[in-house]
Amino acid sequence: MNTFGISLILKMGCVCGKESVNINNRRFYTRSRIGEGGFSFIDLVEDAQTHKLLALKRITCHSKEDEKVAMQEVEIMKTFHHINIVPLEESTLNPINHYTKAVDVVSEVLIVMPFYRRGSVEDMMERLKKKGEKMGEPELWTMFLGICNGLKAMHHHNPPYAHRDIKPANIMIADDSTPIIMDLGSAAKARVEIKTSAEGRALQDIAAERCSMLYRAPELFNVETNSTVDERTDIWSLGCVLYAMAFLESPFEKVYQRGDSIALAVIGRNLKFKENSGFSNKIEETVTWLMSVNPMERPFIDAVIDKVEELVHASENRV
Known part of the structure; x- marks a missing residue:
């Protein structure tokens, strides 16, 4: 999803003549898309x-x-009620009882959430x-620790949830620089047992539809039968995000630009780091630690936080 634009929006003036939306006895005037x-x-x-x-997300539903x-x-x-996860202001489901000429629309789901002026990490x-x-x-x-x-x-x-689409565009920045994870439309119960090839294909199809290719874990490109997928899909994505924050592009951006196979690059962990980046070797x-191709070799989030907290303290002491 494209992130919230900033400069154009803040120039908008009067809301006169703009559409109004009523949700749970609250009225909102639309300013811009x-x-x-x-x-x-x-x-x-x-x-x-x-x-x-505020930001209003409109989801058009073409089926139940x-x-x-x-x-x-x-x-x-x-x-979820956490400082680093986007809060819900209001929501509603609006049934639509007519059909357009092009395609039938069953309903529209409206979600109101905070508007972040500083935009996203991307x-x-x-x-x-x-x-x-x-x-x-x-x-x-410090920002990575918040994520x-x-x-x-x-x-x-309980049960664990995985976001499954952690990427710079889905991490907003609050006025005080707090990172906010948003777009929970891809989130799902994290632990999935794949017992048949049909179940594997189904999860693969969902991942292809909802999980951005440049940040998608290897096990979601090729879901194996008799395997378990868990929350460590997000740990791979965290590794991609850390790389992107440091080097200002996805670790597979150049593969994408060349038109080569992202899936092969991911499964082969075709990682290249910039020399003389100015960062410590801890990046x-x-x-590399987070982006193990074998998900069973990746750390869980507690181990990641313990490590990153050490790095936060170490980097602060070096300043």
Whole structure:
């Protein structure tokens, strides 16, 4: 999904004549369209009473199955209350009883959540790239620790949940630089036993639809029969995100640009690190540790947090 644009939005003025949306006795005025993906749109809205700017996610459902998936996102957002996970402001399901000429629409699910003016980690990466700059290592580790803490809340839930689409575009930055994991539409119960080839193909198809290729774990490209997939799919993605935050691109970006197979590059862990990056070797060591091709060799989130906390303290002491 495209992340929330910033500069254009903040120039918007009067809401006169704009559409109003009522959700649970709260009225919101739409200001502008700020993002869209394959399944939804994001509008910038203003609370009619408080004038607070918020983000409204509109998910158009073309079937009852679409509706079920959209409402699952709402339920998952209701489940987690953590500083590093996007909170739910309001939500509703609007049935639609007519058909358009092009395609039937069963319903629309509306999700109101905070609006983050600073955009996403991906937006930050683009700004740094344009300036020819990079993140400082203490800042990088501190932000990465926040992302890990958000995932810990999901992985420690009973039953554990995996996000399955952790990437820079899905991590917003609050005004105080707190990273916020968002877009829980791909999240699901983490531990899945694959007993048949049909179950493997089904999970593979879901991953292809909802999990971004450049950050997708190897076991989701080729789901093996008689295997178990667990929350360590997110640990692989964390490794990709750490690499991207340091080097301002996905570890498989160049493979993608060449038009080569992402799946082969991921399964072969075709990782290349930039020389003379200015970062300590802890970046490369941690990325390599997180991105083990065999998920059983990857750490769980608690071990990751213990390691990253050490690195945060070490980098702060070096400053």
